[in-house]
Amino acid sequence: MQDKLYNYLLMLGDNSMILGHRLSELCGHGPSLETDIALTNMSLDLFGQVRSYFQYAAKLKAGDATEDSIAFLRTERNHHNALLVEQPNEDFAHVITRQYFFDQYHLLLLEQLCESKDEQINAIAHKSIKEVKYHHRFSKTWMKRLAQGTRVSHEKMQAAVTSLYPYTEELTKANAVENEMFNQGIGADLASIKSVYYEEVDGLLSNIGLQKPEEGFFYKGGKEGIHTEHFGFILSDFQYMQRTYPNMTW
Amino acid sequence: MEHSIEYLEKQFQDRIDRGENIEAKDWMPEKYRKTHIRQISQHAHSEIVGMLPEGNWITRAPSLRRKVALLAKVQDEAGHGLYLYSAAETLGISRDELFHQLHTGKAKYSSIFNYPAVTWADMGAIGWLVDGAAIINQVMLTRTSYGPYARAMVRICKEESFHQRQGYEIMITLCNGTEEQKAMAQDALNRWWWPSLMMFGPTDAESTHTEQSMKWKIKRKTNDELRQQFIDITIPQAEFLGLTVPDPDLKWNEERGHYDFGEIDWTEFWQVVKGFGPCNKERLKARNKAWDNGAWVREAALAYSEKQSKESIRKAV
Numbered sequence: 175m176q177d178k179l180y181n182y183l184l185m186l187g188d189n190s191m192i193l194g195h196r197l198s199e200l201c202g203h204g205p206s207l208e209t210d211i212a213l214t215n216m217s218l219d220l221f222g223q224v225r226s227y228f229q230y231a232a233k234l235k236a237g238d239a240t241e242d243s244i245a246f247l248r249t250e251r252n253h254h255n256a257l258l259v260e261q262p263n264e265d266f267a268h269v270i271t272r273q274y275f276f277d278q279y280h281l282l283l284l285e286q287l288c289e290s291k292d293e294q295i296n297a298i299a300h301k302s303i304k305e306v307k308y309h310h311r312f313s314k315t316w317m318k319r320l321a322q323g324t325r326v327s328h329e330k331m332q333a334a335v336t337s338l339y340p341y342t343e344e345l346t347k348a349n350a351v352e353n354e355m356f357n358q359g360i361g362a363d364l365a366s367i368k369s370v371y372y373e374e375v376d377g378l379l380s381n382i383g384l385q386k387p388e389e390g391f392f393y394k395g396g397k398e399g400i401h402t403e404h405f406g407f408i409l410s411d412f413q414y415m416q417r418t419y420p421n422m423t424w
Numbered sequence: 425m426e427h428s429i430e431y432l433e434k435q436f437q438d439r440i441d442r443g444e445n446i447e448a449k450d451w452m453p454e455k456y457r458k459t460h461i462r463q464i465s466q467h468a469h470s471e472i473v474g475m476l477p478e479g480n481w482i483t484r485a486p487s488l489r490r491k492v493a494l495l496a497k498v499q500d501e502a503g504h505g506l507y508l509y510s511a512a513e514t515l516g517i518s519r520d521e522l523f524h525q526l527h528t529g530k531a532k533y534s535s536i537f538n539y540p541a542v543t544w545a546d547m548g549a550i551g552w553l554v555d556g557a558a559i560i561n562q563v564m565l566t567r568t569s570y571g572p573y574a575r576a577m578v579r580i581c582k583e584e585s586f587h588q589r590q591g592y593e594i595m596i597t598l599c600n601g602t603e604e605q606k607a608m609a610q611d612a613l614n615r616w617w618w619p620s621l622m623m624f625g626p627t628d629a630e631s632t633h634t635e636q637s638m639k640w641k642i643k644r645k646t647n648d649e650l651r652q653q654f655i656d657i658t659i660p661q662a663e664f665l666g667l668t669v670p671d672p673d674l675k676w677n678e679e680r681g682h683y684d685f686g687e688i689d690w691t692e693f694w695q696v697v698k699g700f701g702p703c704n705k706e707r708l709k710a711r712n713k714a715w716d717n718g719a720w721v722r723e724a725a726l727a728y729s730e731k732q733s734k735e736s737i738r739k740a741v
């Protein structure tokens with residue numbers, strides 16, 4: 175089995191899966207019907223991507239692996255999403271900020287994956303990028319609206335940026351798997367993404383009057399499977415059925 | 425020339441009798457307008473509150489395929505709410521006002537959503553029975569006299585029948601599964617059967633709205649007729665699953681060409697309608713919480729769009 179490629183697929187899939195999960199928690203509880211529908215749409219798109227990545231990963235792994243065994247039966251330390259996407263739905267400002275920080279990265283990533291030498295990843299990226307362009311437009315528009323809406327919304331957005339910005343760097347900091355995948359022409363070049371990413375994100379923040387934290391410290395660990403304390407609770411929900419009723423068909 | 429109310433009402437009734445649709449700009453009796461606002465908004469609220477029992481299982485769905493299908497289903501219900509609020513708005517009431525009625529407990533919604541969804545099998549039972557019962561009602565409403573409502577129903581019905589099949593397919597999978605899964609399916613049927621029958625409302629003898637509603641072609645069949653239709657369709661489906669419908673009095677009546685069924689517990693029905701079902705308080709609390717937490721977002725969006733339009737006026741000048 176191609177270990178590195180398999181792990182790369184887990185990283186790609188886990189980001190979509192855990193963010194999709196966070197968004198799915200909001201279904202039926204949004205601030206308006208329109209935003210409720212839009213957030214659910216994004217969750218649906220992300221889970222669609224997860225299925226593509228994990229179906230491919232299951233083929234690589236062979237044996238009796240399926241998209242579901244990969245999605246539902248791994249423990250905390252074997253999930254490789256960035257810490258950003260597991261951050262809780264504190265309020266709508268956090269939801270939108272988390273989304274924008276991720277979408278901006280996701281868009282740049284998929285642009286590169288559209289050039290991937292790996293046929294499957296290439297195809298998944300082509301399909302996903304259409305969806306993610308929409309996500310990016312949605313979250314960016316809401317960043318502006320909320321930052322420049324009322325005094326209250328501005329303050330909430332500032333609080334969200336202050337708390338979530340330190341999770342951004344991990345997205346574009348390549349680990350061993352990502353480096354290897356880039357060298358093989360399969361994965362993205364995160365170094366080149368990083369500079370564009372911060373140009374875009376910092377540009378938007380200053381445009382809409384939000385400050386990034388001055389300290390310049392960043393968190394990391396998710397990609398290596400060291401998550402925040404939220405993560406176990408995500409898995410308890412997510413894996414509940416598969417763990418309670420093992421080996422059944424649903 | 426000014427026409428008398430009696431003349432206008434006669435004209436109006438003639439149009440309905442001829443099978444014409446009434447449109448938003450047409451003259452209509454005040455009572456017709458009010459009845460429609462009440463019915464369409466109740467229906468809209470039911471869609472929105474109906475998102476909660478199933479929404480509760482999205483994060484715990486047992487497979488990716490089921491999760492995606494459930495997400496899409498609950499999202500469809502939000503869409504139904506949206507069309508229906510728009511249909512109600514054509515009658516001169518705002519969505520905010522309608523939400524206010526829901527949040528303060530003034531408006532009703534379908535009582536079925538005051539029952540808890542306690543196991544995964546409930547996702548099957550709700551789709552199969554609750555969407556199934558809703559379709560029976562809604563197919564009739566595609567031919568209702570008020571145009572915007574009838575057209576919203578046509579769109580909605582297509583999706584509801586998809587939901588019904590999806591729910592039934594969950595039930596089939598459970599019934600083909602392990603003993604534990606089968607028991608889960610039977611238990612869900614036991615809990616959802618009677619509340620589903622109650623979805624059609626009180627018996628014709630007790631129903632206060634039926635007569636006028638029939639005359640205005642808001643309804644074309646009575647509660648009891650619709651309930652019977654639902655039972656006749658659903659029993660063979662339960663048999664196919666190998667499940668037992670929890671009604672010892674249920675049996676085929678050759679003479680009537682329908683199933684006979686046992687007495688519905690109307691005390692329970694009225695208890696839930698009056699706000700004392702298992703989840704009435706939680707449902708209202710959840711809706712209020714979403715609305716209150718979203719207030720600053722809606723205010724910000726409004727303030728932002730006002731600033732934008734001022735800005736574009738300033739630039740134009």
Ligand SMILES: [Fe+2]
Nearest residue numbers: 471500501504
């Ligand atoms: Fe619906």
Ligand SMILES: [Fe+2]
Nearest residue numbers: 501555584587
């Ligand atoms: Fe439905």
